[in-house]
Amino acid sequence: MNKYTMYAGTAGAIQTAEVKEEKKASLWERFINYMIENVDIIAPGIIMMNGGYYVPTKK
Numbered sequence: 697m698n699k700y701t702m703y704a705g706t707a708g709a710i711q712t713a714e715v716k717e718e719k720k721a722s723l724w725e726r727f728i729n730y731m732i733e734n735v736d737i738i739a740p741g742i743i744m745m746n747g748g749y750y751v752p753t754k755k
Contacts, residue, residue: 721729731738740750 740752743750
């Protein structure tokens with residue numbers, strides 16, 4: 697028996713079934729992803745708040 701057996705309806709019902717089975721990311725996982733995606737902004741800010749200096753590098 698596959699995951700679509702109990703949904704004998706439209707394609708929309710099948711898509712809804714797929715969405716319900718996905719696991720949501722936990723708060724910690726979302727925080728880690730946020731930090732990774734925004735490290736170019738966050739790291740210099742932390743350095744400047746701690747009294748250091750930041751010299752941006754060319755990418």
